Amino acid sequence: xxxxxxQKKSRRSKQHWKEAFQFELLGLTMLAIxxxxxxxxxxVGKTLVFIARFFFGEWYMLLFVALFILSFYIIWKRAWxxxxxxxxxxxxxxxxxxxxxxxxTLFDLLSRRGQFxxxxxxxxxxxxxxEVRGESANNDLxxxxxxxxxxxxxxxxxxxxxxxxxxxxxxIIGAVFITGxxxxxxxxxxxxxxxxxxxxxxxxxxxxxxxxxxxxxxxxRQKTRTPQPDKQxxxxxxxxxxxxxxxxxxxxIISDFTAxxxxxxxQEREQENAEDIEEEASxxxxxxxxxxxxxxxxxxxxxxxxxxxxxxxxxANIYANARKLEKTFQSFGVKAxxxxxxxxxxxxxxxxxxxxxxxxxxxxxxxxxxALALAAKDIRIEAPIPGKSAIGIEVPNEEIAxxxxxxxxxxxxxxxxxxxxxxxxxxxxxxxxxxxxxxKMPHLLIAGxxxxxxxxxxxxxxxxxxxxxxxxxxxxxxxDPKMVELSVYNGIPHLLAPVxxxxxxxxxxxxxxxxxxxxxxxxxxxxxxxxxxxxxxYVQRHNQESEGKQPLLPYIVVIIDELADLMMVASSDVExxxxxxxxxxxxxxxxxxxxxxRPSVDVITGVIxxxxxxxxxxxxSSQTDSRTILDMGG
Numbered sequence: 054x055x056x057x058x059x060q061k062k063s064r065r066s067k068q069h070w071k072e073a074f075q076f077e078l079l080g081l082t083m084l085a086i087x088x089x090x091x092x093x094x095x096x097v098g099k100t101l102v103f104i105a106r107f108f109f110g111e112w113y114m115l116l117f118v119a120l121f122i123l124s125f126y127i128i129w130k131r132a133w134x135x136x137x138x139x140x141x142x143x144x145x146x147x148x149x150x151x152x153x154x155x156x157x158t159l160f161d162l163l164s165r166r167g168q169f170x171x172x173x174x175x176x177x178x179x180x181x182x183x184e185v186r187g188e189s190a191n192n193d194l195x196x197x198x199x200x201x202x203x204x205x206x207x208x209x210x211x212x213x214x215x216x217x218x219x220x221x222x223x224x225i226i227g228a229v230f231i232t233g234x235x236x237x238x239x240x241x242x243x244x245x246x247x248x249x250x251x252x253x254x255x256x257x258x259x260x261x262x263x264x265x266x267x268x269x270x271x272x273x274r275q276k277t278r279t280p281q282p283d284k285q286x287x288x289x290x291x292x293x294x295x296x297x298x299x300x301x302x303x304x305x306i307i308s309d310f311t312a313x314x315x316x317x318x319x320q321e322r323e324q325e326n327a328e329d330i331e332e333e334a335s336x337x338x339x340x341x342x343x344x345x346x347x348x349x350x351x352x353x354x355x356x357x358x359x360x361x362x363x364x365x366x367x368x369a370n371i372y373a374n375a376r377k378l379e380k381t382f383q384s385f386g387v388k389a390x391x392x393x394x395x396x397x398x399x400x401x402x403x404x405x406x407x408x409x410x411x412x413x414x415x416x417x418x419x420x421x422x423x424a425l426a427l428a429a430k431d432i433r434i435e436a437p438i439p440g441k442s443a444i445g446i447e448v449p450n451e452e453i454a455x456x457x458x459x460x461x462x463x464x465x466x467x468x469x470x471x472x473x474x475x476x477x478x479x480x481x482x483x484x485x486x487x488x489x490x491x492x493k494m495p496h497l498l499i500a501g502x503x504x505x506x507x508x509x510x511x512x513x514x515x516x517x518x519x520x521x522x523x524x525x526x527x528x529x530x531x532x533d534p535k536m537v538e539l540s541v542y543n544g545i546p547h548l549l550a551p552v553x554x555x556x557x558x559x560x561x562x563x564x565x566x567x568x569x570x571x572x573x574x575x576x577x578x579x580x581x582x583x584x585x586x587x588x589x590x591y592v593q594r595h596n597q598e599s600e601g602k603q604p605l606l607p608y609i610v611v612i613i614d615e616l617a618d619l620m621m622v623a624s625s626d627v628e629x630x631x632x633x634x635x636x637x638x639x640x641x642x643x644x645x646x647x648x649x650x651r652p653s654v655d656v657i658t659g660v661i662x663x664x665x666x667x668x669x670x671x672x673x674s675s676q677t678d679s680r681t682i683l684d685m686g687g
Contacts, residue, residue: 080128087121110197143230150223152196156204159195177201356459381426397482398454494667495639499648500682501671534618556622563630573641585642616649635664
């Protein structure tokens with residue numbers, strides 16, 4: 054037995070050695086033939102060249118190059134390659150197109166000389182033998198006999214012009230085979246690259262034209278400017294950009310608007326701790342600043358993408374829950390059908406279309422029975438859905454999909470890029486991005502139970518403002534009685550002052566914002582404008598006319614976290630300031646974001662609540678709290 058195994062192993066090794074030797078010998082032979090032919094060594098080399106030119110014409114060298122590469126492949130791999138590979142098929146098509154195009158060019162040249170013969174194959178044969186006999190030293194054979202066969206068929210079917218188009222399409226098909234990419238994808242990328250290049254060149258050209266025009270206007274103004282005395286020149290520089298009447302001429306920028314309150318603050322000092330707070334609050338705050346050209350918005354790559362959540366269970370339960378709803382309606386004698394289902398990140402919405410004659414109140418009264426049938430924690434019935442003749446039944450998902458701030462910012466970055474106060478709120482039931490413009494709200498109330506996500510929402514709003522706006526466009530005033538939620542933002546250039554954590558200091562900060570609001574309204578009245586947008590347009594026109602560099606008024610966003618705690622310590626001062634800001638600050642570009650657990654009367658008065666129409670409600674403990682926040686059950 055052992056001898057037989059040894060004999061089998063020796064036979065296998067000998068057979069393997071023979072196969073390897075055969076491949077290496079064949080590869081070396083092909084390598085020698087290709088080298089001799091490419092170098093035209095002796096009679097053998099010339100004969101090989103004549104044979105190759107007979108078949109491939111002027112492209113005969115491609116045959117020897119392919120033979121040269123194939124020899125190395127066989128020696129190295131000791132096996133034959135796959136001649137039907139996708140890349141090789143593309144090369145075959147391109148070589149065929151080259152042979153066909155070369156032969157078409159050859160016969161076009163012959164027809165111009167008057168030597169054109171309708172028999173393409175016979176003419177090619179005669180040209181080849183003329184070269185072999187030496188009757189013509191430099192004879193053009195086009196694509197050889199292979200090209201002659203292709204051109205003979207193409208000329209009879211498509212004529213000369215059609216043959217050129219056939220070659221063009223063959224080149225494209227070969228390129229698609231070689232690259233492995235679709236034609237639309239490749240052409241689309243090329244078009245995008247060309248369009249972006251042309252756009253960059255056009256923008257650079259427009260910028261150069263504007264720069265050249267500005268320099269030309271500056272030279273004209275320097276020529277036409279008349280000399281003035283030094284005193285008069287100094288007085289013109291000190292004049293404000295806003296030309297008012299004789300009695301009042303306020304400047305557009307006030308770095309310190311707390312001078313009027315300094316005496317009042319000194320009189321209110323009662324304790325040593327309070328003295329430090331008042332002195333710190335009376336420092337100057339810059340509500341306007343010049344644009345920093347070097348400032349760049351932070352990239353979205355700084356924010357992390359969430360892990361993809363698996364909602365396979367909710368997908369599988371959709372049809373089963375729809376059937377359960379229909380059976381429950383049928384058991385109570387209600388004729389209704391579930392026609393559409395919207396799977397959202399946290400809630401699945403079933404659209405129920407009742408039959409004619411079915412009362413909506415009858416379906417609403419079945420909320421507890423529907424929750425029991427679906428084994429859901431709680432359901433919400435929207436009767437009817439606005440704009441539809443249907444009733445919406447919202448059921449919480451078993452798997453809640455995480456919606457990250459980065460993906461929402463990426464989605465809203467494509468539209469309304471000029472809206473500086475556009476804040477993302479998340480995704481709705483259908484998965485669409487929900488965003489709102491803070492300047493159109495104009496104030497925002499965020500309420501919900503402890504741990505429901507109020508501070509997370511505020512942080513998301515702040516980060517979206519920092520990612521989309523520059524310091525000269527939006528200023529922030531943050532008040533954080535908890536001392537831990539917003540203190541991380543200390544040091545950012547958007548802040549008017551460090552994050553306020555002391556209630557007494559918070560009341561002074563709000564009074565400063567009220568004074569800034571009054572100052573802005575005075576500016577609006579003297580410039581004939583009605584809001585911050587009109588005033589900024591006025592300043593821009595004035596800067597262009599006088600070549601001045603006066604800053605625009607930025608938006609101011611006042612963020613108050615845990616208002617209830619603030620009202621317990623300094624309710625009177627804080628309430629007056631918030632009431633005035635809620636009533637009047639919209640046109641001045643000042644907006645409030647207030648977060649509290651439950652906006653009851655002792656926390657937010659009716660006047661404040663009436664002036665804050667935009668509200669965000671997180672989970673609460675009862676329907677009463679929901680009505681307090683939203684004026685309806687949520």
